[in-house]
Amino acid sequence: MKKLVTDVVVIGGGTTGIGVLRDCAMRGHRTILLDRADLAQGTSGRFHGLLNSGGRYVVSDPESARECASENAIVSRIQPNAVERTGGLFVVTPADDPAFGDKFLAGAALADMPVQEIDPAQALAREPRLNHGIKRAFLVEDGTVDGWQIAWSATASAKQYGGQALPYHKVTQVHHSNGQVTGVAATDLKTGEEVMIDCSFVLNCAGPWAGQITRMAGLPPVAVVPGRGIMIAMNHRLVNTVINRCIPPSDGDIIVPAHTVCIIGTTDHKVDDPDHLVVPREEVQQMFDSGEELIPGFRQARALHAWAGARPLIKDDRVAATDTRHMSRGMAVIDHSQRDDLKGLITIGGGKLTTYRLMAEHIVDAMEEQLGQSHPCRTGDEVCPGNEPGHNYLVTHRLKDREADRMTSPIICECELMNRSMLVDLLKQNPLDNFDDLRRQLRVGMGPCQGGFCSSRVAGVACEEGVIDATRSTGLLKLFLEHRWIGLWPILHDAQVRQAALDEWILHGTLDIGHVPSPTSVERDPVDDAPIDETGPTTMEELPPGARAPQPATTTRRRTRAPRSQAANTPKETK
Amino acid sequence: MFEPASYESNLLARASLDQCVKCTICETQCPVLAVTPLFSGPKFVGPQAERYRHGLVVDHSLDYCSSCGTCTLVCPQGVKIAELNSVARAAMKKGHTPLRDQIISRTSFMGKAMKPVAPLANAVLHNSAARWAMEKTLGIHRKAAMPTAHSHSFSDWWKKHTPPSAPTRGKVVYFHGCAGEFFEVETSIMTVEVLEHLGFEVITPTQGCCGLPMQSNGLFDAARKHVRTLADQLGVEPDAPIVASASSCVTMLKHEAHDIMGVDDESLIKVGSRIREVSEFLLDLADHDDLPLDFSPIEMTAPYHAPCQLKGQGMGRPAVELLKLIPGLTVVDAEATCCGIAGTYGVKKEKYDIGQAVGRPLFDKVREINPDFAICDTETCRWQIATATGATVVHPIWFLHKAYGLG
Numbered sequence: 001m002k003k004l005v006t007d008v009v010v011i012g013g014g015t016t017g018i019g020v021l022r023d024c025a026m027r028g029h030r031t032i033l034l035d036r037a038d039l040a041q042g043t044s045g046r047f048h049g050l051l052n053s054g055g056r057y058v059v060s061d062p063e064s065a066r067e068c069a070s071e072n073a074i075v076s077r078i079q080p081n082a083v084e085r086t087g088g089l090f091v092v093t094p095a096d097d098p099a100f101g102d103k104f105l106a107g108a109a110l111a112d113m114p115v116q117e118i119d120p121a122q123a124l125a126r127e128p129r130l131n132h133g134i135k136r137a138f139l140v141e142d143g144t145v146d147g148w149q150i151a152w153s154a155t156a157s158a159k160q161y162g163g164q165a166l167p168y169h170k171v172t173q174v175h176h177s178n179g180q181v182t183g184v185a186a187t188d189l190k191t192g193e194e195v196m197i198d199c200s201f202v203l204n205c206a207g208p209w210a211g212q213i214t215r216m217a218g219l220p221p222v223a224v225v226p227g228r229g230i231m232i233a234m235n236h237r238l239v240n241t242v243i244n245r246c247i248p249p250s251d252g253d254i255i256v257p258a259h260t261v262c263i264i265g266t267t268d269h270k271v272d273d274p275d276h277l278v279v280p281r282e283e284v285q286q287m288f289d290s291g292e293e294l295i296p297g298f299r300q301a302r303a304l305h306a307w308a309g310a311r312p313l314i315k316d317d318r319v320a321a322t323d324t325r326h327m328s329r330g331m332a333v334i335d336h337s338q339r340d341d342l343k344g345l346i347t348i349g350g351g352k353l354t355t356y357r358l359m360a361e362h363i364v365d366a367m368e369e370q371l372g373q374s375h376p377c378r379t380g381d382e383v384c385p386g387n388e389p390g391h392n393y394l395v396t397h398r399l400k401d402r403e404a405d406r407m408t409s410p411i412i413c414e415c416e417l418m419n420r421s422m423l424v425d426l427l428k429q430n431p432l433d434n435f436d437d438l439r440r441q442l443r444v445g446m447g448p449c450q451g452g453f454c455s456s457r458v459a460g461v462a463c464e465e466g467v468i469d470a471t472r473s474t475g476l477l478k479l480f481l482e483h484r485w486i487g488l489w490p491i492l493h494d495a496q497v498r499q500a501a502l503d504e505w506i507l508h509g510t511l512d513i514g515h516v517p518s519p520t521s522v523e524r525d526p527v528d529d530a531p532i533d534e535t536g537p538t539t540m541e542e543l544p545p546g547a548r549a550p551q552p553a554t555t556t557r558r559r560t561r562a563p564r565s566q567a568a569n570t571p572k573e574t575k
Numbered sequence: 576m577f578e579p580a581s582y583e584s585n586l587l588a589r590a591s592l593d594q595c596v597k598c599t600i601c602e603t604q605c606p607v608l609a610v611t612p613l614f615s616g617p618k619f620v621g622p623q624a625e626r627y628r629h630g631l632v633v634d635h636s637l638d639y640c641s642s643c644g645t646c647t648l649v650c651p652q653g654v655k656i657a658e659l660n661s662v663a664r665a666a667m668k669k670g671h672t673p674l675r676d677q678i679i680s681r682t683s684f685m686g687k688a689m690k691p692v693a694p695l696a697n698a699v700l701h702n703s704a705a706r707w708a709m710e711k712t713l714g715i716h717r718k719a720a721m722p723t724a725h726s727h728s729f730s731d732w733w734k735k736h737t738p739p740s741a742p743t744r745g746k747v748v749y750f751h752g753c754a755g756e757f758f759e760v761e762t763s764i765m766t767v768e769v770l771e772h773l774g775f776e777v778i779t780p781t782q783g784c785c786g787l788p789m790q791s792n793g794l795f796d797a798a799r800k801h802v803r804t805l806a807d808q809l810g811v812e813p814d815a816p817i818v819a820s821a822s823s824c825v826t827m828l829k830h831e832a833h834d835i836m837g838v839d840d841e842s843l844i845k846v847g848s849r850i851r852e853v854s855e856f857l858l859d860l861a862d863h864d865d866l867p868l869d870f871s872p873i874e875m876t877a878p879y880h881a882p883c884q885l886k887g888q889g890m891g892r893p894a895v896e897l898l899k900l901i902p903g904l905t906v907v908d909a910e911a912t913c914c915g916i917a918g919t920y921g922v923k924k925e926k927y928d929i930g931q932a933v934g935r936p937l938f939d940k941v942r943e944i945n946p947d948f949a950i951c952d953t954e955t956c957r958w959q960i961a962t963a964t965g966a967t968v969v970h971p972i973w974f975l976h977k978a979y980g981l982g
Binding site for chain 2: 261
């Protein structure tokens, strides 16, 4: 068993937890963060990518709107590389009540949120694909943000102050004695080693899983109400501005141009278990219908991938527990010294990715208050490492980079323009990474072919470079393809079916992936292994014959994806 | 950046790229990618790179695309690959098109300028010192194929021309193109003589450039203006077929002005649906047993090259079928992808070597089949093949004219 000693343990490696790690470290606390999976693999990696102007909340929740408006500017400044300043539009479609626009303007004024009403013709000039029947349009400061980039650069900043992040460490128990937290026990999932960390404070930032953590401390679970929402990434940016429907918050009210795709979201359904998030087909249809309202022809555009995330909402008695959308998205800080007579444990819930830094500030303030300390928070003042101050992300960046190095390093992932040197550098740095870990860093396999062309190249390069042996590499390849399939199945139609068919022919017909050597057990991922759907097949082979493209009769085909019964009961992976 | 809501921004917002399944067929057929690593290939710069553009074009190497259109032709999913590239190139060059590209994309201007001083112009174009200076100052490669200037234009001939006999069939509008007006005057005259021999009443309205060279050099505004004017000019006889000896210009009118530059004017649609490349027109007559087959034999074997732009019209190789009807004549389709000139691509200093490498398989085929005589429908391709091989390269109409005993 490995023993570590620190002041504070943060549980949960989403953006909130990482923001807390950074804030604690900057204020001088020795801090270790634990997550059972990769950083930002849960809710922080399963949203639509909106950096919120506050516009969505100006009418229903002005306080949230005000926080968003100010944090939006701060995040753009301290983590510019993760943010694209796309701007946003709230549009009143022919089906909507134009009067809501007046409430919208009034709420914006109250929340000090910058907004400008523009002529619908101006909005159409900016976004020609928008519904030409829009009646009003409001320009706001929405942007897009990459949750993983936010997580990594904040982690890098925390490391500069001595903070430590340990992904793939599953917390097994929170120890306390005499009403005071004393330590945390965890298991290193990559090596199997037990880890015991002595500490005097635990900050529970586990989001939808926060209740499970308080249970590990032997306390009554915090009442979290996970709100499941689905998102669908479309093959390319149909718009270059965030498009919101100017109505009270509802399903499918936003399209976000994030990286090379645009993402439509979302739905909101209360679920009991954040590890079991399905993408029901009726909700997929609902998204396509909503897309049509904003962008006529949306249904004809190509859908790439779907996923579901769980909102980490803390139960609020002001609204019914089943109506999570109308619950305050403001944050809730629960001090367990008051609730459960246990010192050294604080839980935070609610909030939005846009306000992650502010949430961290609140929870660390609460911890210092309990400790009788008061260090100033400086997380909003300092630009995170790896970011060029004043230079926000642009969708053209990767193309520009490849234009510069196209003669020196071959492209491995053609859709997302990842070249060989990017891959090899990361593989050598993190030899224990699975292909999904690589994907979150490099975007490999996230484009139109969903890994059909690049994933086998990744496996080959990993072997050739001597980082991963052939057996493990092919095992990881199969696992990666299983995970891609989870997000493909719910949206499989039209162009994406042709792609999936071609991918299957390549992987089975040509590469015979069903017979490549693979380990008797690949290390399963705690989060990525999810059932597809209550009714979905686990591979394309299981589609009914009429739903499948014809296949060469001569190829021998075996099922390679894990049967559903083997897959752990955990949520779906993102974009 | 584009004007918002312009056709470019719509197309850059790119409907067809969603159909790409990355199969790579376009890259296996791209003649430029086959000879140079400087070009990233049609799949890369087309449907892949397009996902990274939002009106701003940062990948300047896309200009190595020759716009030959082979990728679009071979794509089994219907992705408008070449069109995506052309639009992106126009976006990239907008506001800073080099002087050279502005000059070489104005064929009729060059023709008009050289006509009064044709002997001098030809001397200059064949003088190595002058060509060296052109390369240094303008970036036109010293060895690149150049047209031959003429003292008399097609119009000069037409003004003095009287038809040999009264027409026995209906009217046809003849479209000769700028090269047919100034440089390939003989081809134009032969076409008119063949049509009149067949009994058509030939009408040749005043006509300007179709805009294709401007379009392929990214000068969309000028190209749109020209193609609209031309459509009005050629529309003089609303019911008559329009017959052309300039096969690439036909492509512009048939679909490129619409597919690449979004010109949707009714006058263009009417002209574009009525225009026929002359071999296509004559083969259609033959298919209806309406073409006299009283050809004198021509004992010859000659290679034929189908220009890329002609292939893009999706009508097969009408010239090959038509010339089969002439006794004694054996026409061998060279089955090469591209001659490497691609309009004005192969004359540019930085692309000349690529153009030559692209054309090499064709040049070898020509030398193998008949080193002295070859057939091709488009002017610039003829100049390229002639310069590279030393062969005489003629339009298919040359054979019909001869076989009908007209010259």
